Amino acid sequence: MASAPSTAPSTPAYCNWNPEDASFPEQFAWGASTAAYQIEGGWDADGKGPSVWDTFTHQAGERVFENQTGDVACSSYTLWEEDLKCIKQLGLTHYRFSLSWSRLLPDGTTGFVNQKGVDYYNKVIDSLLDNSVTPMVTLYHFDLPQSLEDQGGWKSHATVEAFDAYAHFCFQTFGDRVQLWLTINEPYIVAELGYEQGTMAPGVKELGTGAYLSAHNMIKAHAAAWHTYDRVFRKQQGGLVSIALNSDWAEPFQPHSLADQEAVNRHIGFCLDWFATPIFLNGDYPVVMKSRISAMSKKQGYPSSRLPEFTEEEKMTIKGTADFFALNYYTTRKIKHQDYLDSQPSRAGDTEAEQVMDLSWPVATGSSWLAVVPWGLRNLLKYIKDTYNHPIIYITENGFSQSDPAPLDDSQRWEYFRLTLQEILKAIYIDGVRVKGYFVWSLLDNFEWTCGYSSRFGLFHVDYENPALPRVPYKSATEYAKVIANNRPVNSHE
Numbered sequence: 112m113a114s115a116p117s118t119a120p121s122t123p124a125y126c127n128w129n130p131e132d133a134s135f136p137e138q139f140a141w142g143a144s145t146a147a148y149q150i151e152g153g154w155d156a157d158g159k160g161p162s163v164w165d166t167f168t169h170q171a172g173e174r175v176f177e178n179q180t181g182d183v184a185c186s187s188y189t190l191w192e193e194d195l196k197c198i199k200q201l202g203l204t205h206y207r208f209s210l211s212w213s214r215l216l217p218d219g220t221t222g223f224v225n226q227k228g229v230d231y232y233n234k235v236i237d238s239l240l241d242n243s244v245t246p247m248v249t250l251y252h253f254d255l256p257q258s259l260e261d262q263g264g265w266k267s268h269a270t271v272e273a274f275d276a277y278a279h280f281c282f283q284t285f286g287d288r289v290q291l292w293l294t295i296n297e298p299y300i301v302a303e304l305g306y307e308q309g310t311m312a313p314g315v316k317e318l319g320t321g322a323y324l325s326a327h328n329m330i331k332a333h334a335a336a337w338h339t340y341d342r343v344f345r346k347q348q349g350g351l352v353s354i355a356l357n358s359d360w361a362e363p364f365q366p367h368s369l370a371d372q373e374a375v376n377r378h379i380g381f382c383l384d385w386f387a388t389p390i391f392l393n394g395d396y397p398v399v400m401k402s403r404i405s406a407m408s409k410k411q412g413y414p415s416s417r418l419p420e421f422t423e424e425e426k427m428t429i430k431g432t433a434d435f436f437a438l439n440y441y442t443t444r445k446i447k448h449q450d451y452l453d454s455q456p457s458r459a460g461d462t463e464a465e466q467v468m469d470l471s472w473p474v475a476t477g478s479s480w481l482a483v484v485p486w487g488l489r490n491l492l493k494y495i496k497d498t499y500n501h502p503i504i505y506i507t508e509n510g511f512s513q514s515d516p517a518p519l520d521d522s523q524r525w526e527y528f529r530l531t532l533q534e535i536l537k538a539i540y541i542d543g544v545r546v547k548g549y550f551v552w553s554l555l556d557n558f559e560w561t562c563g564y565s566s567r568f569g570l571f572h573v574d575y576e577n578p579a580l581p582r583v584p585y586k587s588a589t590e591y592a593k594v595i596a597n598n599r600p601v602n603s604h605e
């Protein structure tokens with residue numbers, strides 16, 4: 112009989128092991144996540160400065176579903192107490208939210224502090240703690256202050272310095288009560304959609320260079336903030352700092368094709384490893400990125416690689432700047448090798464990997480990209496364990512959207528959550544992955560970026576037609592509360 116790997120928490124031998132009967136480890140963090148622009152509204156209330164998402168949604172054009180904006184969203188800026196009720200109803204042990212940089216520092220710099228913004232987040236943090244809910248705070252979730260964008264945004268080194276000063280300000284102001292910090296949410300998405308394809312704010316379209324340059328600065332900004340915490344605050348505050356990285360899991364389209372297997376490596380290399388290799392391993396980009404982009408750049412007549420280089424000193428500064436691994440997982444793709452013949456450079460072209468949806472996988476009704484593949488998460492967790500020195504992992508986002516109008520009885524969606532929780536249990540007990548927490552995206556239906564309010568990810572439904580914006584639990588909320596109360600998935604017959 113096989114025995115559990117030594118790294119796994121003690122559990123009955125798993126030859127007959129059924130995830131339906133297993134409990135999560137003690138002290139497991141049960142959370143839900145949100146982001147400032149997606150829920151707060153109050154876009155110009157009480158001295159808040161504009162962010163790139165305010166600008167992006169206010170500009171005419173069909174960039175967002177029905178030209179919707181986050182001006183009001185769920186109005187969490189005025190209705191925080193309603194959100195708190197949802198958090199308590201679920202029995203969350205943790206709540207992840209982001210700070211609006213330009214609500215705190217209207218022009219992005221510490222030259223002027225908006226006290227009303229500080230008061231708001233103090234209220235949120237204090238009331239969470241009063242209710243024994245641990246805050247996990249993201250410093251930046253896509254909403255860069257517009258004034259920084261006007262000076263080049265993430266393409267400029269000035270933003271690295273501004274971010275470090277902002278992080279210092281947040282650690283100093285809130286760090287006596289916040290111990291779990293995330294610097295940047297999904298730098299991959301900001302780089303690829305914000306500065307390369309231009310489909311998300313700030314809408315910069317610079318194919319082949321925009322993503323690499325903006326990512327380069329985000330990695331440096333993250334590292335600078337981590338060092339600031341480490342040097343100035345860690346001893347006194349004793350918290351942990353990381354960065355939230357998103358990744359799909361990927362499988363070769365033809366399982367036995369070497370070309371497709373290599374394309375899978377590139378797909379993950381150009382997404383998760385792009386950030387995780389420098390931050391968790393060696394301060395530098397994955398070899399596959401460096402060689403591929405250099406070769407493609409040469410072919411396209413560039414004098415040097417389109418991928419910027421870190422100096423040796425920078426590598427030393429970047430390496431080892433995360434105290435845990437924060438993973439956002441939504442979906443899995445089949446990957447095919449694809450020769451890139453187009454002379455137009457692009458990050459996607461550099462990967463020479465085509466993404467294919469497996470038609471046998473169900474797709475979340477609210478997001479055409481979200482193929483539901485719970486086992487992909489287990490594989491990805493194992494990959495992170497094996498590749499990144501067995502870190503402690505928090506799953507900082509996972510979820511499934513429904514299209515609007517969304518039924519309150521979302522049994523199908525809960526089934527996806529239930530299967531996902533089982534895969535996490537397998538990762539913990541069979542694969543020995545150190546998963547310490549799980550955060551559903553999202554607490555509430557909210558502004559789903561370019562999909563506006565048409566895509567609903569919430570555990571609580573929000574009625575946008577009603578000025579009171581009432582929050583009503585979906586069935587998934589009720590079921591999730593049972594899981595949290597029992598610290599394990601609950602069978603339907605229980």
Ligand code: BGC
Binds near residue numbers: 149
């Ligand atoms: C982002 C969230 C977003 C979610 C669903 C993640 O990429 O962090 O802001 O709403 O995915 O698309």
